[in-house]
Amino acid sequence: MLVSQVDPWAQTIRLLSSGLRCSDAGADTTSAAKRGTGYGCEAMSSTSHLPHLKVSLIERTTSLTVIIAWRDSTSCFYGAQIWRVASAKVSGICALSGQPIRRGDRVFHPQRSKPEPVNAHAMILESALSAIEPLQISQV
Template sequence: MHAKHSRTDPWSQTLGLLHSLSRTAERTRYDAVPASRHVQRRVTAAGCAAGERDAKIKVLERPTSRTAIVTWGDATSCHYGDQVWRIARASSDGFCALSGQRIHRGDVVYRPSHYRLAPANAGSMMLAACVLVAPIE
């Protein structure tokens, strides 16, 4: 199952508008914060923007040592019933979508696989250690 994303979709436009309005409000609050706290607020905002919303994630199976089949559901952006994730090295810092743990660049992670079109959750990562111990559902 793949979510359809279209820039002309009214729901996507509404979400985009709400997101931009919330970022404007966040920027106003951010500007009022002393400089010493700016870095901490950016890290927090990056964690939220990277897809760590209330996504429902289940590992369905691990067919090979380098792949996992995952069901991913996020009420605000997408639902994938049987998405293939592949092992890789994190190209940037982030947060594990499965556990919420911090991911550092170079950590071994699973990422959504894509060949032509990137899925809506393409920027998401899960720590490989978390995927390997996750119960198979």
């Protein structure tokens, strides 16, 4: 009888932290940003300091607005949050791709509301959203 040398708890934590499914279960381990889901294009935050964050593009409502599902197990959950495009007023990190954002870059941010959402200062680069779902231009 062979005894496993791998601690099941440590393996579970490692799989959860990596954001990937178990490869021996036949799961696709390609980048989450390149996979589509039934509800839209899904992408997990690739920033190593935010492993608890999952951001999904649900729908592009217009060229200036999108609907985002924001799941942060440490602070908030927004199942269908409207985000608008603007120029970044401050530098930061893209919540979707982990890329740096410079002041003036085109970004999406949560729509202003009262009370202010917990993720009100989050930003997603317009180019990161376009990489997972390019804007469709209808031809009339």
